Amino acid sequence: MSNKRTAIRIVPVIILIALGLLWVIPLVWTLLAAFVPTTQLLSFTPLEWLQNLTFQAFRDAWSVAPFARYYVNTIIWVFGLLFLQLIAVSLAGFALARIQVRGMGFVFFLFLTQLMVPGSVLLLPNYQTIVRFDWIDSYQAMMAPYFASAFGTFLMRQAFKQVPKELEEAARIDGANTLRILWYVFIPVTRALRPTDGYDVILQRLAQRLQALGTYVRQFV
Amino acid sequence: MKFLKRGGPGAVAAAFLFPSLLFLTIFTIWPIFWVIWASFQGKVGRTRVFVGLENYTRLFTDPVGQRVIRNTLIYVSAGLVVSVLCGLLLALLLNQSLKYMAALRFPFLAPIALPMVSVAAIWLFLFTPRVGLINEVFQMVGLPRYNWLSDRELALPSLFVVYIWKQLGYFSLFYLAALQALPNDVMDAAKIDGAIVWAKFRHIIWPLVSPTTYFVSTIAVLNALQQIDHVFVLTEGGPNNATNMALYYVYEQGFKFFKTGTASAVTVLLLSVLLTMAILQYVYLEQRVHYE
Numbered sequence: 001m002s003n004k005r006t007a008i009r010i011v012p013v014i015i016l017i018a019l020g021l022l023w024v025i026p027l028v029w030t031l032l033a034a035f036v037p038t039t040q041l042l043s044f045t046p047l048e049w050l051q052n053l054t055f056q057a058f059r060d061a062w063s064v065a066p067f068a069r070y071y072v073n074t075i076i077w078v079f080g081l082l083f084l085q086l087i088a089v090s091l092a093g094f095a096l097a098r099i100q101v102r103g104m105g106f107v108f109f110l111f112l113t114q115l116m117v118p119g120s121v122l123l124l125p126n127y128q129t130i131v132r133f134d135w136i137d138s139y140q141a142m143m144a145p146y147f148a149s150a151f152g153t154f155l156m157r158q159a160f161k162q163v164p165k166e167l168e169e170a171a172r173i174d175g176a177n178t179l180r181i182l183w184y185v186f187i188p189v190t191r192a193l194r195p196t197d198g199y200d201v202i203l204q205r206l207a208q209r210l211q212a213l214g215t216y217v218r219q220f221v
Numbered sequence: 222m223k224f225l226k227r228g229g230p231g232a233v234a235a236a237f238l239f240p241s242l243l244f245l246t247i248f249t250i251w252p253i254f255w256v257i258w259a260s261f262q263g264k265v266g267r268t269r270v271f272v273g274l275e276n277y278t279r280l281f282t283d284p285v286g287q288r289v290i291r292n293t294l295i296y297v298s299a300g301l302v303v304s305v306l307c308g309l310l311l312a313l314l315l316n317q318s319l320k321y322m323a324a325l326r327f328p329f330l331a332p333i334a335l336p337m338v339s340v341a342a343i344w345l346f347l348f349t350p351r352v353g354l355i356n357e358v359f360q361m362v363g364l365p366r367y368n369w370l371s372d373r374e375l376a377l378p379s380l381f382v383v384y385i386w387k388q389l390g391y392f393s394l395f396y397l398a399a400l401q402a403l404p405n406d407v408m409d410a411a412k413i414d415g416a417i418v419w420a421k422f423r424h425i426i427w428p429l430v431s432p433t434t435y436f437v438s439t440i441a442v443l444n445a446l447q448q449i450d451h452v453f454v455l456t457e458g459g460p461n462n463a464t465n466m467a468l469y470y471v472y473e474q475g476f477k478f479f480k481t482g483t484a485s486a487v488t489v490l491l492l493s494v495l496l497t498m499a500i501l502q503y504v505y506l507e508q509r510v511h512y513e
Binding site for chain 1: 230231233234237238240241242243244245246247248249250251252253255256259311313314315317319325327328329331332343344346347352354357386418443447449468471472475476481484485488491492495496499
């Protein structure tokens with residue numbers, strides 16, 4: 001009986017460890033291949049691997065393509081997009097959270113469609129649009145399709161909804177217009193959210209980049 | 222700024238929403254209508270003509286189209302089953318209270334953070350027939366070497382392995398959260414009753430995590446349809462269309478063969494699946510599937 005108990009306890013642990021090892025092999029192997037010469041990699045001799053660690057692969061890779069330029073491009077692209085998107089989502093999020101006018105429900109629905117339809121599915125029509133704007137091979141081509149963000153807008157909307165009404169009224173009595181209220185009250189109060197939106201932009205857009213790269217811009221230089 | 226003061230809340234709302242709505246319309250709303258229109262168009266010479274449902278019917282009669290539909294169905298349904306069953310199983314394993322659990326979780330969570338492009342590059346290196354790790358290990362244990370990505374039978378399963386390696390941890394995260402929220406008294410009661418492992422799973426855990434199963438199922442279908450970067454990197458739909466799937470087919474027809482009509486028809490079919498999934502998720506959020 002106690003043997004059976006121990007078995008029930010120990011077998012899952014062993015399975016988990018075995019599975020974990022299996023799962024981590026691709027990562028470890030890639031890491032090894034980056035530092036160990038390919039010829040020695042296949043001899044499966046860890047001791048020799050350690051003696052022959054080299055940065056040669058990185059030097060080779062660096063000389064194959066203008067990576068410095070690629071990194072600059074990526075940084076311009078991501079941070080440019082982040083900056084523009086923060087303006088757009090803050091404005092739209094504020095309108096959706098704090099202004100009650102007719103038709104807001106429909107606007108909300110329009111944003112919702114973007115959450116339901118991933119951009120990669122609309123690659124073909126968006127390509128046609130970008131051709132018509134003559135934006136092929138430009139920064140705009142990589143940024144404009146991602147400028148409006150339903151995720152970011154809803155994130156801002158939720159945050160702005162929680163800002164106390166009194167803060168807004170106090171600012172208004174002091175004579176601030178809506179734009180000033182947004183800039184001096186709502187943006188500072190919800191600053192904790194900025195990294196979340198930034199994370200979404202950077203991670204999601206970087207992940208989606210390949211498809212846009214192959215089509216909207218032919219070479220990312 | 223003056224008109225904002227005079228126009229009242231309507232004008233302010235319009236001005237604030239304008240930048241987002243403009244780009245939303247150009248790059249999300251308009252394209253949806255455009256593909257629907259384009260899916261009924263064909264080309265005669267260089268001019269577009271209305272062809273009715275021809276783009277759709279050809280999809281189901283053309284051998285490549287049939288192949289694509291078959292591949293997509295196999296891939297997505299296999300993805301659905303494996304995501305739910307293995308995702309839950311992995312979550313059960315990860316839910317044990319062990320000392321170094323964080324380290325044991327790492328291998329499954331790390332691939333989620335990697336973009337599919339990098340994951341595909343890693344696996345390209347493992348699949349390589351001559352120096353790939355998989356074939357080396359196969360040879361060591363006395364198995365034959367395979368051309369994983371250029372074999373008609375093996376290519377699709379190989380892509381599936383890559384996808385599961387990347388995404389399984391993601392699905393089991395939802396289950397892990399569900400398992401940790403299970404009421405302790407129920408689990409204790411099962412222990413006192415001496416429920417054996419299978420009975421405990423079948424009659425307690427499985428029903429209690431059913432809302433999560435519903436959620437994971439919809440996410441799994443969406444993921445399997447959308448994540449096709451590895452097709453670009455590893456096989457480009459080959460060999461002989463053995464790994465050609467819906468979204469890749471859109472790309473191939475639209476950008477390689479300039480068959481806008483066919484590409485649009487597939488896009489419309491994809492959109493309807495995605496919208497159905499979105500509605501199902503909405504229904505789930507509104508009235509949760511529950512046993513209480």
